Amino acid sequence: MSETAEPDEASGASETAGAKQGTRRFDDSLLSVRNLDAGYGDLQILTDIDLDVRDGEYVTIVGPNGAGKSTAMKSVFGLTNRMAGTVTFDGTEITTTEPEDVIHLGLGYVPQNGNIFTSLSVQENLEMGAYILDDVPEGALEAVYDRFPILRERMEQEAGKMSGGQRQMLAMGRALMLDPDLLLLDEPSAGLAPDLVDDMFDRIDAINDDGTAVLMVEQNAKEALRRCDRGYVLVDGQNRYEDAGEALLNDEQVRRDFLGG
Amino acid sequence: MxxxxxxxxxxxxxxxxxxxxxxxxxxxxxxxxxxxxxxxxxVPVSQFVVLLKDGLMRGLFFGLAGIGLSMTYSILNFANFAHGDFITSGAFSGMIVTYIIAGGFGAEADIGSLALVGAGGSVFGAQLGIGVASTPLAVLGGVIAAALFTILLSLFIDRTVFEPIRDRSGITLLITSIGVAFVLRYLIAFIFDPSRRGVTDSNAVPSTDILVYDGFVSVDLHEVSLLVVSVLLMLGLHLLLQRTKLGKAMRAMSDNEDLARITGIPTERVIRYTWIIGAGLTGVAGYMFVIWNGTLHWFQGWILLLPIFAAVILGGIGSVYGAIVGGLVIGLTMSVSIVWVPTGLARASAFLVMILMLLVRPSGIFSGGSTA
Structure with missing residues (x-):
């Protein structure tokens, strides 16, 4: 139970000055996670986690290795054992919803590993992204191809034969096929060549600018905080800090403890 | 240079x-x-062509029957040892329907004998004149019955046996499938009696002799039927896998099950269709084999399972196309090898070829290809 649990009017920036320990809660969230305990099997990783993503917001989760960042994201999508607390998306409680049903509600998820069907063609990967629809939505397909023109060029290619950056684009494209309200991205820059990392972040900015809320886990914490609206710092499976990205980035203590000075 | x-x-x-x-x-x-x-x-050229033809027939059967085995492996992640007895079940169920139709629904002999039950041999297939040309409707009914019965059987076994242990390891499922195999095999032996029976009327099969260089090669209608049915079904499956939403979902699931689930692919439904398609093809394969071969007995599928496994492993287990190619390689090797080795070693030489190929390509011809 957070001590700072007073629900604020979601006016944005300045409820607290600087990054204080603790986590604000918002009333008008698209996604809200409350007091969540979760893990794998009997192993509990997360304790009493709060997370909010408002409509169109760009939120990142940073923190040291093993802090439970990816677990938090997987819990939203129903891929962990949720032991206590609630997850609500767009007014619907999805705490116990199976992943194959969560996707119907407007959530898209791009896992860090194994996020494309390697033996299917690029086009088929995108078609699978819209599996739950009766027909492949031509508009969405065109939008993905316009966003990532390289995918149009490689449309017939076997996805497993593409480079890391192209795979990441395909994985995002797949998740965008249903035009989700919230896109969950797990370490989108992992394994990319340094010169591609900036490009990837630009593309995520563009997706967010087009109105899709983004919740991202990133090990490249500085860059992620620089670009996002708001950030969470998780430590040992618990909320430690929450504030605007810039505020976290400029906070002495956060920088010293989590951003390498 | x-x-x-x-x-x-x-x-x-x-x-x-x-x-x-x-x-x-x-x-x-x-x-x-x-x-x-x-x-x-x-070796007379014509005799060699006969060997090739024979190998092609076997190979097509191994391929057709191997598809189901490979599909269950790639989607459900286990080697199904009951597969051979699915073949036998398909053959028996299809043959019963063929007998009943050809026997005029009890007009030619009592219905129990027509259903092959008990002390076998009271009705011979030759007596009823069974053949693709002589009793086309009975054979057609048999093909359909073989497919339907094998599908129902596999769905029943999946629901009662495999579904409850779906999340166990492949080894657990494999050993369970061996148990299922025994149950099926001895049920068949118990109900239908363990005799070997001739089921077709070889005189009723039209055949033609084709002159090949130094001799005649006979081709009969049952060989042509096996060829046509296998090729059509394989083509159909290919189109299904490449063109339809279900087929793509099956390939997606065999490629990456976790991702398939978070993409919203209904995995249990895909598993059900995997059984339906795999078992349907297996049942038809078993029935067509019996039509081609002319005899029917209770451990037929079990005997055939070994070369089918060899074919599927050779082709790259989990790959549908690998099963087809592997089937042809094993079938052709089994028959052509007798140019060099005694007939008794034909099977052994097919396995030798499998082992040697795996030395070069440890994961099979279509390695890593999953169902694609």
């Missing part, structure tokens, strides 16, 4: 991969020897 290139490439291969080089050498020696035997008439 070209010759030099070939020499140096050969030398490199010899050093880098002596096993492969030895295999290539052995293959070349065998081919040259085959040419020698054909040229000097030790």
């Amino acid at each position: 070209g010759v030099n290139d070939t020499y140096s490439r050969g030398r490199e291969l010899l050093i880098a991969d002596p096993v492969r080089a030895a295999l290539v050498l052995a293959l070349v020696v065998l081919l040259l020897d085959l040419v020698r035997q054909l040229v000097f008439g030790q």
Whole structure:
């Protein structure tokens, strides 16, 4: 139970000055996670986690290795054992919803590993992204191809034969096929060549600018905080800090403890 | 220059991969020897063509029956040892329907005998004149019944046996499937009696002799039927996998089950269709094999399972196309090998080929290809 649990009017920036320990809660969230305990099997990783993503917001989760960042994201999508607390998306409680049903509600998820069907063609990967629809939505397909023109060029290619950056684009494209309200991205820059990392972040900015809320886990914490609206710092499976990205980035203590000075 | 290139490439291969080089050498020696035997008439060309035809028939059957095995492996992640007895079940169920239709629904003999129940041999297939040409409706009914019954059987077994232990390891499922195999096999033996029976009327099968160089090769309608049915079903499956949403979902699931789930692919439904398609093809394969082969007995599928496994592993387990190619390789090897080895070693030589190929390509011809 957070001590700072007073629900604020979601006016944005300045409820607290600087990054204080603790986590604000918002009333008008698209996604809200409350007091969540979760893990794998009997192993509990997360304790009493709060997370909010408002409509169109760009939120990142940073923190040291093993802090439970990816677990938090997987819990939203129903891929962990949720032991206590609630997850609500767009007014619907999805705490116990199976992943194959969560996707119907407007959530898209791009896992860090194994996020494309390697033996299917690029086009088929995108078609699978819209599996739950009766027909492949031509508009969405065109939008993905316009966003990532390289995918149009490689449309017939076997996805497993593409480079890391192209795979990441395909994985995002797949998740965008249903035009989700919230896109969950797990370490989108992992394994990319340094010169591609900036490009990837630009593309995520563009997706967010087009109105899709983004919740991202990133090990490249500085860059992620620089670009996002708001950030969470998780430590040992618990909320430690929450504030605007810039505020976290400029906070002495956060920088010293989590951003390498 | 070209010759030099070939020499140096050969030398490199010899050093880098002596096993492969030895295999290539052995293959070349065998081919040259085959040419020698054909040229000097030790093996008449027509007889060799008969061997090829025979191997093709076997290969098509292995391929068709192997598809189901490979599909269950790739989607459900276990080697299904009950697969051979699915083949037998398909053959028996189809044959019963064929007998009943050909026997005029009890007009020619009592219905129990027509249903093959109990002390076998009271009605011979030859008595009813069973054949693709003589009793086409009965055979058609048999094909459909074989497919339907095998599908229902597999769905029933999946629901009662495999579904409750879906999340266990592949080994648990494999051992369970061995148990299922025993149950099915001995149920069949118990109900239908363990005799071997002739089911077709070989005199009623139209055949034609084709002159091939130095002799005649006979081709009969049952061989043509096996060829046509296998090729059509394989083509149909190919179109299903590449063109339809279900087929793509099956390939997606065999590729990456976790991702399939978070993409919203209803995995249990895909598993059900995997059984339906795999078992349907298996049932038809079993029935067509019996029509082609002319005999029916209770452990037929079990005997055939071994070369089918060899075919599927050779092709790259989990790959549908690998099963087809592997089936053809194993089938052709089994029949052509008797140019060099005694008939009794034909099967052994097919397995030898499998082992040797796996030395070169440990994960099979279509390695890593999953169902794609």
